[in-house]
Amino acid sequence: MIDVAWAVDHLDDLAWRTVQHIFLAGVAVAVGFVVSLGLSIWVVRRSRARALLLTLSSVLYTIPSLALFAALVPVTGLSILTAEIPLTLYTLVIFVRNILAGLDAVPADVIEAADAMGYSRRERLRRVELPLALPLVVGGLRLASVSTIGLVTISGILGDAFGGLGYFIFDGYRRTFPTEIWFGGIPVIVLAVVADLALLRLQARLTPWARTNQPIDPTLTAAARAGAG
Amino acid sequence: MSTAERVVFEHVTKRYPGTGGGQPGAVEDLSLQVPAGAVCVLVGPSGCGKTTSLKMVNRLIEPSAGRILIGETDVMQRDVIELRRGIGYVIQQVGLFPHQTVAENVATVPRLLGWDEARRRSRAEELLQLVGLDPARYAGRYPAALSGGERQRVGVARALAADPPVLLMDEPFGAVDPIVRERLQNELLHLQEQLAKTILFVTHDIDEAIKMGDLVAVMQVGGRLAQFGAPDEVLANPASDFVARFVGADRGLKRLALLRVGELETTAAVTAHPGDDAADPRSRALASDVPYILILDGDDRPIGWVAAAACPVSGPLDPELATAMSPLLDRRTTLKDALSMLLASDVQAGIVIDDRGAYRGIVTADVIAERMRPPRSGTP
Numbered sequence: 001m002i003d004v005a006w007a008v009d010h011l012d013d014l015a016w017r018t019v020q021h022i023f024l025a026g027v028a029v030a031v032g033f034v035v036s037l038g039l040s041i042w043v044v045r046r047s048r049a050r051a052l053l054l055t056l057s058s059v060l061y062t063i064p065s066l067a068l069f070a071a072l073v074p075v076t077g078l079s080i081l082t083a084e085i086p087l088t089l090y091t092l093v094i095f096v097r098n099i100l101a102g103l104d105a106v107p108a109d110v111i112e113a114a115d116a117m118g119y120s121r122r123e124r125l126r127r128v129e130l131p132l133a134l135p136l137v138v139g140g141l142r143l144a145s146v147s148t149i150g151l152v153t154i155s156g157i158l159g160d161a162f163g164g165l166g167y168f169i170f171d172g173y174r175r176t177f178p179t180e181i182w183f184g185g186i187p188v189i190v191l192a193v194v195a196d197l198a199l200l201r202l203q204a205r206l207t208p209w210a211r212t213n214q215p216i217d218p219t220l221t222a223a224a225r226a227g228a229g
Numbered sequence: 230m231s232t233a234e235r236v237v238f239e240h241v242t243k244r245y246p247g248t249g250g251g252q253p254g255a256v257e258d259l260s261l262q263v264p265a266g267a268v269c270v271l272v273g274p275s276g277c278g279k280t281t282s283l284k285m286v287n288r289l290i291e292p293s294a295g296r297i298l299i300g301e302t303d304v305m306q307r308d309v310i311e312l313r314r315g316i317g318y319v320i321q322q323v324g325l326f327p328h329q330t331v332a333e334n335v336a337t338v339p340r341l342l343g344w345d346e347a348r349r350r351s352r353a354e355e356l357l358q359l360v361g362l363d364p365a366r367y368a369g370r371y372p373a374a375l376s377g378g379e380r381q382r383v384g385v386a387r388a389l390a391a392d393p394p395v396l397l398m399d400e401p402f403g404a405v406d407p408i409v410r411e412r413l414q415n416e417l418l419h420l421q422e423q424l425a426k427t428i429l430f431v432t433h434d435i436d437e438a439i440k441m442g443d444l445v446a447v448m449q450v451g452g453r454l455a456q457f458g459a460p461d462e463v464l465a466n467p468a469s470d471f472v473a474r475f476v477g478a479d480r481g482l483k484r485l486a487l488l489r490v491g492e493l494e495t496t497a498a499v500t501a502h503p504g505d506d507a508a509d510p511r512s513r514a515l516a517s518d519v520p521y522i523l524i525l526d527g528d529d530r531p532i533g534w535v536a537a538a539a540c541p542v543s544g545p546l547d548p549e550l551a552t553a554m555s556p557l558l559d560r561r562t563t564l565k566d567a568l569s570m571l572l573a574s575d576v577q578a579g580i581v582i583d584d585r586g587a588y589r590g591i592v593t594a595d596v597i598a599e600r601m602r603p604p605r606s607g608t609p
Contacts, residue, residue, distance in 0.1 A: 109324035110325075208371070209372075
């Protein structure tokens with residue numbers, strides 16, 4: 001069923017397809033994040049622009065990916081843009097929703113205190129609102145990464161130069177060769193899981209204050225642990 | 230240390246767009262002057278505009294008309310960011326930054342002002358000490374690991390960080406339990422003795438207002454100032470039915486808690502020392518309102534009362550006869566405590582003693598009642 005010899009023979013291909021996969025997903029997530037962050041900050045206090053952005057990003061998300069890749073070919077040809085534009089657009093709805101939710105979740109009393117201390121708008125955003133929005137923002141990053149890592153596979157429809165690990169899946173399907181489908185499919189899952197866990201770690205690192213089991217008194221906890229042990 | 234500055238409201242009005250006057254939070258032609266170093270409490274029912282008035286000082290809300298001066302300067306003439314960095318601000322929900330440690334929270338304004346790291350840290354530690362939190366234990370914690378009372382202390386420390394001349398406090402102790410509230414109030418009063426900041430303090434609790442304020446501004450719905458004066462004056466002479474109702478039917482008792490024995494004119498008791506001849510003091514005591522002789526020791530410290538009726542007509546006074554006692558009061562005893570002790574004592578006269586315990590005079594319920602009587606209208 002599984003042709004191990006073939007798999008071992010193609011480990012080189014696997015390596016560079018994995019790199020390509022990470023590159024395609026990484027660019028889309030990074031560009032999507034930066035664009036969404038800018039847009040979200042701009043619309044956060046503008047209710048009409050905000051509603052428009054939310055609607056637009058949701059509508060984009062409903063376009064089938066296969067159709068979008070195909071539709072772009074006449075416009076951008078078989079360039080990297082043809083792969084990256086849809087991948088990026090699909091991250092927008094996730095990022096925009098999460099970043100806005102994160103900014104909305106900053107408590108009103110904290111904003112009031114920041115204003116009263118004499119923060120300017122920009123400093124308040126940078127030092128208070130964005131740090132406090134971080135848990136939800138990183139949540140969006142995790143969701144967008146997992147979703148994009150999956151979607152990169154579909155860009156294989158554009159040809160051998162795209163698709164990352166998806167190349168193996170399309171090729172295996174064409175040749176009715178299940179080994180190759182698994183050969184591409186399983187690493188995609190592994191990539192998604194690894195990215196998710198890594199970002200979860202990053203979030204814990206970045207938001208030490210949000211730990212629910214924060215010790216009330218470090219010395220006391222250490223003593224209690226020693227007592228329990 | 231920066232010095233405190235006066236805060237002056239001159240015909241300050243805040244109207245919100247909509248239906249005419251009387252919206253909650255509106256303020257109508259508010260004029261008052263808070264001298265430098267005084268605590269002024271803005272008190273009134275919800276919607277009376279007290280918080281709006283407070284927030285117009287640091288321009289979280291901007292007045293529709295009128296001026297607010299800090300020192301000699303109209304707040305509207307100053308750069309808003311710079312203005313706010315020079316005014317301490319404490320709110321009920323505290324508003325600590327959850328992602329910053331206690332020390333970072335306290336050093337917020339110093340950081341905005343560009344102080345270097347070492348100076349910020351030493352200032353934060355100094356302030357934590359000042360509000361009764363051990364820096365070694367608290368500096369590195371996040372707000373989530375603090376109790377309500379501890380958070381409020383950090384909030385006060387943060388407000389004081391850059392040593393502002395003016396402090397605004399919006400129901401700062403409204404969200405903590407009554408025992409902690411009482412303690413925080415006392416700590417703030419104690420702190421204020423050293424700091425002497427100009428403090429504007431908002432509360433809806435008249436008891437808190439009376440306790441904390443050098444001056445009390447009672448506001449009523451519609452944002453009108455109903456009365457402005459010292460707490461005792463507001464309690465003794467409410468300017469309107471509204472103020473009388475607001476301060477409560479027990480305002481007399483509240484005044485008792487506010488006044489101290491030192492403010493009373495004491496009267497003289499009939500006194501004698503052990504061994505003195507009984508005849509003269511006995512006849513004088515029988516003729517007085519308090520038919521007792523107060524026996525004092527060699528240092529004039531009270532031993533006890535001898536009932537004139539039970540006293541031998543003549544011969545040396547025996548201190549053994551001085552079996553009745555009455556409360557010892559000093560000048561700091563509140564009239565409320567004095568009266569309550571009097572009601573439970575054998576002789577209806579409190580003995581006022583000085584710091585060495587020596588007799589200075591007596592206080593009777595009549596004297597207290599006389600002090601409580603509001604001055605007749607027309608008298609200055």
